[in-house]
Amino acid sequence: MSENLHSDSLVERYHHLTMRKLLVLVVSVIGVIIVVGLFSVSAYDNISLMEAYRIIWDHIMGVEYEPRTTEWWADRFIWNTVMPRIVAAIVAGASLAAAGALMQALMNNPLADPYSTGISSGACFGAIVALVLGLTITSTSGQSGMIVNAFVGAMIPVGVVILISKRMPLSPAALILVGTALSYFFSSMVTYLLVITDADTLQNAYIWQVGTLDTIVWSSIPMMVVVTAVGSAFVMLLTRQLNVLSLGDANAKTLGLDVEKFRVVCLIVMAIMTASIVCFTGTIGFLGLVAPHLVRILVGSDNKFVVPISMAVGSFILVLADYIAMTISDVPVGVVMSIIGSPIFFLLILWQKKGYGTVY
């Protein structure tokens, strides 16, 4: 009897801890909502924060305003200038964070991020070939040609990694090293192309490399949303397997996980998720590496929580960074995020080393 009581209390305690973890998720979502309001107010000065929320809500509900009233203008400004980038920031933040958490778990390596297999440099190469040489896969110039190029470029390194791992089993460390080798190759090609180009193209190319949400338009959104929704649902379904993988390959195998096959499938999903973001926004760094770590410091390493909470935290960080980037103008969001995020991350590591949390 008393044994039963004890074991019930372990079950209860376990669920209680779960609730505490979900609190971080709720706080992040509230953070996103607050920044969305601030963003909207910055788009059209003559409205208050509450009015901004009402206008957004009305738009979603399909309410139409009398043309040329304050609300009508506010609605147009919000919906056409800031809303695409807000949605892009939320989706990209969630996607990159989920991909980062997935990659770290897959590679069993805290230094892995969505770009560890060379996705960013491949995408960069594709985009810059379009920018500098005007060569595109779709043979259309301009934005759309560049997007397709970047997407295809991003998939090349992953394709190579997967082809190799089909022929011989690669350890996570070997996968990352192959990715690093490919990264260097593409980076040197990119550097060469940038050296031979003119100043204007160079600036565009550089901003693309750092990552920006300035160029996002509504037509970019559907693909990002669909791929992120499907991809992250897939990752969520696999969180238990990811936990098992954290015990190491041999252990995971003896717990019934076909490690090699699982890793290849996940790499493909991760690559598509990342490529579908990167091709629109450029290579936004930092987030995919740091968001999952922030979350681990706060809630521990159980991927059931790390993945969804990282997505919320990733959205919050990116949308906040973009808000700051836009209000101080002309600074790419990637730069803002690293300038503000790095010290915070640094402090959190020191903070938890003092014993407030013991994830690492």
Place this chain on the structure above:
Amino acid sequence: MRSISIRSKESEQSAILLGDDPEINVDIDGLSFSYKGADSDKNVLSDISLNIHGAQLVSILGPNGVGKSTFIHCLNKILDPTGGCVRINGTNVQDVSIKDLAKVMGYVPYTSTDNFPLSVTDTVLMGRHPHSKWGSLDDDLRIVHEMLQLIGIEDLAERNFNELSAGQHQKVMLARGLAQEPRILFLDEPTSNLDVRFQLEITRMLKRLSRQKNMLVIMISHDINIAAKYSDNIIMLHGGGIYALGKPQDVITPDNIRHVYEVGADVIMDRGRPHLILIDDDDTDYDDDHEYYVVEKVAVG
């Protein structure tokens, strides 16, 4: 009947993977393994054939690098043997999916990675992975609790895995292996980091569980005396094959120890079990000046 024998070639049984079958019969037939690479023609294990029958505690002994872990990894499909096969109650292990195998076979490794450490509860819960389905969490947690109690580490339930000592790690991994509720449990040096009390307790418990849960427990050990004290049977590996196998008193002999480990040894019998006393053949005289070499407590203040 608990037995172990050099495998006779004729046995071919109907194909069932344990299930409710109370019998456990592991048939190892001509098992060979070599690592790919420079010495690819040199087998780590060559042509090992044996039969293990019945729920029992079997210890695998042998010097470093003899292939004890490799042998176990070939049995539980972490490695694919380069020759021969392993059958459990007649079913070839290679024909069984990793997932189905995990329902029957557990493995407690020598080392564990903790790059992303979970709580002890979550780590042990992982042992339920092969069995768990939607809505089974609470039942799985109860099994986790039972195993934590069994190993005596309930107090660690909410601690993070990376905060624990090496010995505590070992106990958690053991609890995880047991939570898997396997019919065959492999352990790689399960007591290497434990103090003497727990070396005895854990090994005794493994033997008890082999009876209670009708489970075949196969463990690698470097502690010959612990193995001799509790094992039903011992497999001694040497030179890529089986050097000796059978009851502890038949395997743990001065001759075998000298040949396999290249050290001198006396064996005395203690409560019907062999007990090994190592003899150092090196008789260098270090001129033990006990007055000179001192470690002593110093009174403070």
